[in-house]
Amino acid sequence: MSFDGAAVRGQFPILAEMIDGKPVHYLDNGASAQTPDAVLDAVRTYETTGRANVLRGVHRLAERATDAYENARVDVAAFLGVPPLEVVFTGGCTAAINLVAYSYGSLLKPGDRILLSELEHHSNIVPWQMLRSRAGIELDMIPVTLDGRIDLDKLPGLLSPRTKLISLAHVSNVTGAMVDVGAVVAAARTVGARVMLDGAQRAPHGPIDLAALGVDFYVFAGHKSYGPNGIGVLWAKAELLEAMPPFMGGGSMIGRVTLAETTWAPPPRRFEAGTPPIGPAIGLGAACKWMMALDWTGAHAHEMTMVQQLMDGLQKIDGTRIFGPAGLQNRYPVVSFMLDGVHPHDVAQTLDSFGVAVRAGHHCAQPLMDRFDLDGTTRVSMAPYNDRTDIDALLTGVRHAARTLR
Amino acid sequence: MSDQLYQDRIVALAKARTGAGKLAxxxxxxxxxxxxxxxxxxxDVLLDGQGRIAEIAHQVRGCLLCQASASALAAAAVGRDAAGIAEMRHDAERAIGRAEGNAAEPFSAFIPVKAHKARHECVLLPFEALKDALS
Structure with a gap:
C-alpha cells in the first residue's frame, strides 16, 4: 500500500467538475469533504437492491438492509478500534454531542463542572450551556495560546473534584492544532473526570485508536469524513452507555412498552430511536472502509507538504498572517489566515472566481474570534485528494485580492 | 464572478468610509x-425633533460589501426619517434583485451583488441596524 494522490483524486467524481470553465479547487474539506465512488456505490447499492427499514422486517429486503446497516457499524467500529456495540449512529456530530450533553448530562448534579476550551466549535459549547441552564452545572474554559493551541499548562489549575467531564476538539476546526490527548486524559484521571473528544476534524485523516487514546467519549461527522450527510457517530465505553438514559424516545429504542411504562433497549439501540439514517450509515461504513484502505503515512506526509507549501506561499504575500501553529508537529491540514485590509469573506469570494473553494468567517467559533479580536479568518482545509495545483490556485487568488481590494 | 462583484464603485464606496466612526x-x-x-x-444616530436624522455614524466589522453599504447609507441618510430610510432600503433591495424596479443612486452600485445571494445580507445589515435605531 502506497499513497498515490492522483489515483485517490480519480475516485472523487466531483473533482472533475468544471465551474465557469475552471476546475474546482476544493479546499473547504473542514466544512464538508467530498465523497468517493466507494461511498456513492454503497449508498446506491442499498437504495437499489436493499432499501427497506431495519431491525423488525422479516422479508428479504429488510434482512439486506439490516445486514448492511449493522455491517456499517462494524466498519465504523474497526475504524475507531472499538467493539461495534459501543458505536451509536446519530444524525451528525452535533447530534452526538447533544446526546451526551442531554443523557450523560442528566447524571450530573448541580455544581458539577464541565471543562471546555476557548477554541471549541459552537457545537461543543452551546449544548453544555443549555445543560447549565437545565441542570445547574458549571462550565470552565481552558485558554488558548497565541498560536491557536489549547493551553494545557492552564489545565491543572482549572480542575476540581467537581469536574466531571473535559470535552475538547481533538483537532481545532480553525487552527488545525491537535490537542495532546495523553496529557488531557492524565490530568482528568487525577480528579476522576471523563474525557470526550470532538473528532470532527480528526476523523477525516485516518483511523483512530481510541483504546490507546484512553478517552471516554468520541464523536465525529459522516459528511466531513467522505461519507453522506445526515449521519454521525457517538462512541462511548460500554459501561457509560449502559448507565446513560435515552436521549429520544420512540420505536427501536425500547425493551417493552406498556401504557404504564417503558423499559429501554440495551445500547446502542437505546440511543437510535425511530428509523435511523440507514443509507447514510451504510455510506459512512463504506467511507471508513475506504479510509482504512488508504496509506495514511503517505497521505499525512502529502497533506503536511501542502500545509508547508501553503504557509510558505502565504508568508510571501505582504500583510498575510497565519492564525495557528507555525510548524507541522501535532497538527492537521487546516490553515487559517488573515489578509490585512481585506475581510475574510472578500478573500473567499475572490478565491471563488479563481475556482477555489474555501471557508471564511468565524467558523462557528465566535468565542475564539472574540478572544483574539478577529473579524474572522479565511480557512484552507485539505484532504488527501488535494494537490499542489490547488495550493497554487489559492495563492494566485490571494495575491489578486491583496492587489485589488485594499 | 467575483471580479465582476468587486467593481470600482463598490470598492470606492467602501474605501470612502463615509460616516465611519461614533457620535459623541x-x-x-x-x-x-x-x-x-x-x-x-x-x-449611531442623532435625531432632530421631527424624528429625522441630523447626524449618523457607523462602525462596521464586516466585509467590503457591508462597509460599502454603510458608507452609501451614511452619505444619503441625513434629513430622512424612518419612512425615508425605508425608501432607501427599497432602492438597495432593487439593486440586489429582492424588489422590482431600478435602483437609484447611490445604491445602484450594488447591482453586481444580485448574482450572489449569500452576500445580500451583507448589503442589508446596515439598514437593519438603522431601522432598529429609528424604531
Missing part, C-alpha cells in the same frame, strides 16, 4: 450582528 452624543446607538457570517454593524 447619539440619540440612539444600535448594534446588529449577522449570525451566519459574523458581520457586525453599530449605527
Amino acid at each position: 452624543a447619539p440619540t440612539k446607538s444600535v448594534r446588529r450582528d449577522n449570525p451566519l457570517c459574523g458581520d457586525r454593524v453599530t449605527i
